[in-house]
Amino acid sequence: MAFFFSIRLISLNLLLLLCFIPSICYGATFDPFTDKTKITYHDGPILTGIVNLHLIWYGKPEEIQREVIMDFLETLNTEGDKKVQPHLSRWWNVVESYQLAMKGKPTIGVESPKIKVKVEKEDTIDYAYGKVLTTQYDIPRLIKDVNHGDPNLLPLIITAKDVSMHGLCAGKCADHGIFENNKGFIVIGDPEIECPGACGWPFHEVDAGPKGPIFKPPNKNMAADAMVVALASALVNTITNPQNTGFYGGIEFDPIESATACKGIFGPGATPGNPGKVFTDRKTGENFSAHGNNGRKFLLPAIWNPATSTCWTITSRYFST
Numbered sequence: 001m002a003f004f005f006s007i008r009l010i011s012l013n014l015l016l017l018l019c020f021i022p023s024i025c026y027g028a029t030f031d032p033f034t035d036k037t038k039i040t041y042h043d044g045p046i047l048t049g050i051v052n053l054h055l056i057w058y059g060k061p062e063e064i065q066r067e068v069i070m071d072f073l074e075t076l077n078t079e080g081d082k083k084v085q086p087h088l089s090r091w092w093n094v095v096e097s098y099q100l101a102m103k104g105k106p107t108i109g110v111e112s113p114k115i116k117v118k119v120e121k122e123d124t125i126d127y128a129y130g131k132v133l134t135t136q137y138d139i140p141r142l143i144k145d146v147n148h149g150d151p152n153l154l155p156l157i158i159t160a161k162d163v164s165m166h167g168l169c170a171g172k173c174a175d176h177g178i179f180e181n182n183k184g185f186i187v188i189g190d191p192e193i194e195c196p197g198a199c200g201w202p203f204h205e206v207d208a209g210p211k212g213p214i215f216k217p218p219n220k221n222m223a224a225d226a227m228v229v230a231l232a233s234a235l236v237n238t239i240t241n242p243q244n245t246g247f248y249g250g251i252e253f254d255p256i257e258s259a260t261a262c263k264g265i266f267g268p269g270a271t272p273g274n275p276g277k278v279f280t281d282r283k284t285g286e287n288f289s290a291h292g293n294n295g296r297k298f299l300l301p302a303i304w305n306p307a308t309s310t311c312w313t314i315t316s317r318y319f320s321t
């Protein structure tokens with residue numbers, strides 16, 4: 001998370017600076033396999049109802065990435081074919097269950113109100129702010145110019161592969177934060193050139209750390225499929241902790257949020273460097289964990305399940321560990 005125009009800003013920016021030395025940055029080195037952080041509720045709001053996104057493509061996005069990301073967003077709230085399971089909306093249901101968790105433990109079998117994510121506005125802008133962006137200066141400027149501070153839109157900035165996003169690649173592959181008036185935003189980077197070995201995993205070998213199986217991307221594009229994972233994680237974190245007063249573990253200045261707490265886990269049996277058990281397409285050999293609409297498939301990250309206080313994956317009920 002990055003905070004601006006507030007007291008918290010100072011300590012957080014300091015923390016961001018320290019993050020370039022990974023060993024002293026808690027968030028960047030957070031390990032769900034050894035760290036027993038529990039996510040708890042801090043009495044503030046979460047996002048509910050309709051979440052209107054303002055999709056801002058920065059630079060030249062590849063067509064495949066645009067299609068895959070749009071299909072992901074458009075599939076979240078649809079039921080899909082009952083016979084083609086598990087569907088992406090099952091995964092989204094766990095995010096929706098946080099609404100019940102605000103009032104106590106979610107009860108299994110009780111349906112939560114829907115949280116609808118809508119792409120309300122879409123813009124593509126060129127490299128007007130250069131090819132190296134910072135969350136401190138460029139992102140606020142860009143959002144101000146493109147979004148005009150519309151309070152009803154949540155800006156989602158997706159950068160092209162030739163753009164460096166300051167703060168991404170080093171331990172995180174997407175970010176979200178707030179500006180003045182508690183307005184939120186999300187930024188996603190393209191790992192293809194910048195950091196395939198950090199943000200392309202599990203579709204690309206990692207630069208450092210334990211090596212495990214590498215997945216075949218379900219949409220045939222390492223960057224697009226990795227960006228879905230990053231976007232899925234950022235959405236979970238933004239919905240459940242939009243103002244850093246919602247659901248998180250650890251300390252306020254460096255919160256461990258609901259997707260971050262389960263980082264590196266995609267299926268049952270996950271261990272450091274091994275994403276766990278997921279499905280394999282019999283024809284193509286592609287690995288995936290959920291179906292989308294139009295025959296699309298996605299790999300989805302684990303989410304902290306407030307009902308069980310453990311990391312939940314959409315494939316866990318299909319495999320024994």
Ligand SMILES: *[C@@H]1O[C@H](CO)[C@@H](O)[C@H](O)[C@H]1NC(C)=O
Pocket residue numbers: 213215216276277278279280284285286287
């Ligand atoms: C991923 O797909 C490959 C085939 O391309 C398969 O051998 C492997 O077992 C799959 N991995 C998982 C975790 O299902």
